[in-house]
Amino acid sequence: MKIFRLPISILMGLFLFGMASASVIAQGSTPPPPDGEVREVTDNEVNSIAREVYCPVCESTPLDVCQTQACADWRDLIRTKLENGETRQDVYDYFAEQYGGRVLATPPREGLNLLLWIMPVAAVIIGGFFFSRFMKNLRMAGGDGKEDEIETVETAVVPPSSSPIPQSDDEYIAQVERELSK
């Protein structure tokens, strides 16, 4: 299993790094306005949040390009929330709570949603494991006598007194067997 340690460590490192970066990006950096003041919000700010939210009515349409009244209402709501000093993350949290995590392009990392983050990494690790096993079996089938399992079985099966390479009159086969046993 030693051969899996390095790739698994790299994958886990990348996964944790990705989660930390996404979290930092999602925090947003706009400071809240002083009490009672309304911050001026640009369309770009609204759209940058809206493109991470999906239309509740149309299938797979981000809010920033959706033309339905429902989407227009949601965009207005985003603007109002930003004007009141709420952060990008506050807006996402509100939408997830109010309409369910599925309206977000990046669902919250909690509950069953965590599986969306874990499954791809798990699939890569498991895939790597099976690929490595497959390659190992291929090598074994190719006659790599250094493999532990084969060595054990061979030692147990072949009596110590007998020759490791069976005698053969055919010089070619004998040559092949000698090469394979190296």
Add this chain to the structure above:
Amino acid sequence: MSEEIESTVEKKSFSWGSAAVWAAVISLLALLGFGLMRSTETRPEAGETAPNVELKFFDGYEWEGRGVSSLEEMRGNVVILNFWSSWCVECRVEAKELEMNWKLHEDDGVIYLGIAHVDVEPKSIGYLEEFGITYPNAPDLGGTAAEKYNITGVPETFIIDQEGTIVHVQLGPISTRQLEAVIQSLIK
């Protein structure tokens, strides 16, 4: 000798790593199966038990003075569960009729219950005020009600009898005539 061989082979063939990977594979397949089953779920139909939903009513639109309630607590009454939205044009067709019908059956053990689907609260309140709606109404928090009833659009109306069984499903606007036909058969 042969026992020795078998035990050697057995020891080598079992590995905790493999067991863990197989367990992970089986778990992933189970999850995928669960997801597939959920994605093929259909809308509850007449004759099926109405799924329970927890509701947090809009201020001023509570049920019997309770800000929070559930469909289960309404058992023993006929429930007209109506999904609507302020941006929905067809909902406007039935809004006044629903209110009129509610007034007609308010004292007959019939509960009219509106659920605002993917709507913005100020708009929902504006809509309720515009049509003079007075029966209990709540937002669909987290979209759970829409998910349980598998609605595909608004308006959709589910008429639920006193035992909690769905007796009528209406896709699109519902008319007074349709409501009366079902309600009269249930409150006899």
